[in-house]
Amino acid sequence: MGILSAKLSAVKPSQTKAMTALAASLKAEGRAIITLSQGEPDFDTPENISRAAINAIQVGHTKYTAVAGITPLREAVVRKFQRENNLTFSTDQITVGCGAKQLLYNALVATLDEGDEVVFPTPCWVSYPEMVKLAGGVPVAVDTRLRDGFILKPEDLRAAITPKTKWLMLNSPSNPTGAVYSRKNLEDLAEVLRDFPNVWVLADDIYEHLVYGDTRFYTMAEVAPDMAGRTLTVNGVSKSYAMTGWRVGYAAGPVELIKAMNTVQGQSTSHTSSISQYAAVEALNGDQSFIQKFRDAFEARRNLVVKLINDIPGLRCESPQGAFYIFVGCQALLGSVTPSGKSLDTDMDFALYLMEEAGVAVVPGSGFLADGFIRVSYASSEQELNGACTAIARAVAKLAKSPKMA
Numbered sequence: 398m399g400i401l402s403a404k405l406s407a408v409k410p411s412q413t414k415a416m417t418a419l420a421a422s423l424k425a426e427g428r429a430i431i432t433l434s435q436g437e438p439d440f441d442t443p444e445n446i447s448r449a450a451i452n453a454i455q456v457g458h459t460k461y462t463a464v465a466g467i468t469p470l471r472e473a474v475v476r477k478f479q480r481e482n483n484l485t486f487s488t489d490q491i492t493v494g495c496g497a498k499q500l501l502y503n504a505l506v507a508t509l510d511e512g513d514e515v516v517f518p519t520p521c522w523v524s525y526p527e528m529v530k531l532a533g534g535v536p537v538a539v540d541t542r543l544r545d546g547f548i549l550k551p552e553d554l555r556a557a558i559t560p561k562t563k564w565l566m567l568n569s570p571s572n573p574t575g576a577v578y579s580r581k582n583l584e585d586l587a588e589v590l591r592d593f594p595n596v597w598v599l600a601d602d603i604y605e606h607l608v609y610g611d612t613r614f615y616t617m618a619e620v621a622p623d624m625a626g627r628t629l630t631v632n633g634v635s636k637s638y639a640m641t642g643w644r645v646g647y648a649a650g651p652v653e654l655i656k657a658m659n660t661v662q663g664q665s666t667s668h669t670s671s672i673s674q675y676a677a678v679e680a681l682n683g684d685q686s687f688i689q690k691f692r693d694a695f696e697a698r699r700n701l702v703v704k705l706i707n708d709i710p711g712l713r714c715e716s717p718q719g720a721f722y723i724f725v726g727c728q729a730l731l732g733s734v735t736p737s738g739k740s741l742d743t744d745m746d747f748a749l750y751l752m753e754e755a756g757v758a759v760v761p762g763s764g765f766l767a768d769g770f771i772r773v774s775y776a777s778s779e780q781e782l783n784g785a786c787t788a789i790a791r792a793v794a795k796l797a798k799s800p801k802m803a
């Protein structure tokens with residue numbers, strides 16, 4: 398189409414959104430589909446948070462707000478960083494946007510010139526490479542390996558950095574692998590970055606509270622205080638407080654960068670909803686006990702799904718330390734043939750087969766720049782997860798080996 402920009406033609410739609418939309422359209426046709434394609438908690442937003450939003454409407458907090466967000470919310474974010482991450486910020490170092498997603502995008506738009514490079518480990522969240530391209534930059538994917546627990550190795554980071562590198566984007570716990578960077582992992586990366594003073598760190602901490610067992614969460618600015626002057630820490634209330642639809646994320650970093658991000662936002666979306674901002678104040682300042690409840694539920698679901706998936710011949714997964722995704726290797730099934738005679742050559746073919754045959758929506762690994770995997774979100778009820786795994790097992794059992802498979 399002549400109207401579209403050259404820049405946009407290189408940008409792919411979000412695979413998480415595409416698979417979820419396909420599942421929704423099949424459901425609308427009357428098909429029973431279990432949607433494990435979109436990472437969002439199935440829990441309701443806690444009552445005290447919803448009440449704060451209703452109160453905000455009733456007292457008339459329904460007008461435009463400051464671009465960076467209302468002061469009580471920025472103050473609550475300052476306290477959150479002090480309380481949970483041992484990080485000290487002032488309110489002018491904080492900005493609030495429509496989800497962590499928009500803050501990542503604002504940061505890239507505010508900092509990238511044509512051709513600037515952004516390094517990130519893969520498998521990565523579907524939006525990283527596309528956002529970088531939208532902002533005029535060049536995505537530089539650095540593969541991580543299953544045998545390294547999908548953790549970026551310092552020598553691989555060093556090899557990926559060029560004079561054009563502006564950012565290292567890090568996501569821990571990771572979507573889609575669930576990998577969690579230890580203090581030592583982050584220290585090792587900081588050690589490399591000390592040799593490259595122009596490279597900044599974009600720490601995407603959106604799954605901070607979802608770590609299991611003895612695993613502890615760390616973020617770069619906390620572990621390497623000398624990096625804080627070139628780190629943007631992004632977080633939000635979507636996952637920890639079951640508030641995906643409210644669209645509130647926040648970021649903390651050097652004032653100059655925050656100001657530039659506010660300029661981007663002030664000229665595009667202005668700010669996120671005033672009502673959602675009041676709800677987020679209550680989320681961050683109010684009772685925190687349900688975070689532990691959510692985490693316990695996710696941990697039990699993780700254990701369930703890891704076991705059920707590993708019981709299916711041809712599928713393999715590790716037990717991830719964080720987030721709410723299982724990244725499942727399906728390489729052994731590629732090349733097999735469905736009952737209708739179609740050859741499953743790619744993870745996308747396999748994901749579409751699971752949608753069609755099992756009625757289960759998952760996301761192909763290729764969306765996360767990792768072929769031969771599917772991502773299963775376990776942020777659903779145990780009943781749905783049991784049903785989904787049974788249906789996947791049945792669908793896999795119907796596949797025939799093709800002669801080209803060993």
Ligand code: PMP
Nearest residue numbers: 496497498522572603633635646
């Ligand atoms: N980062 C990662 C890695 C994610 O998976 C998500 C999922 N939505 C986000 C950022 C954005 O979250 P939100 O915009 O809902 O705050």
Ligand code: GLU
Nearest residue numbers: 411413414434435436572
């Ligand atoms: N981050 C979630 C996911 O990866 C929500 C969908 C999205 O924003 O991509 O499924």
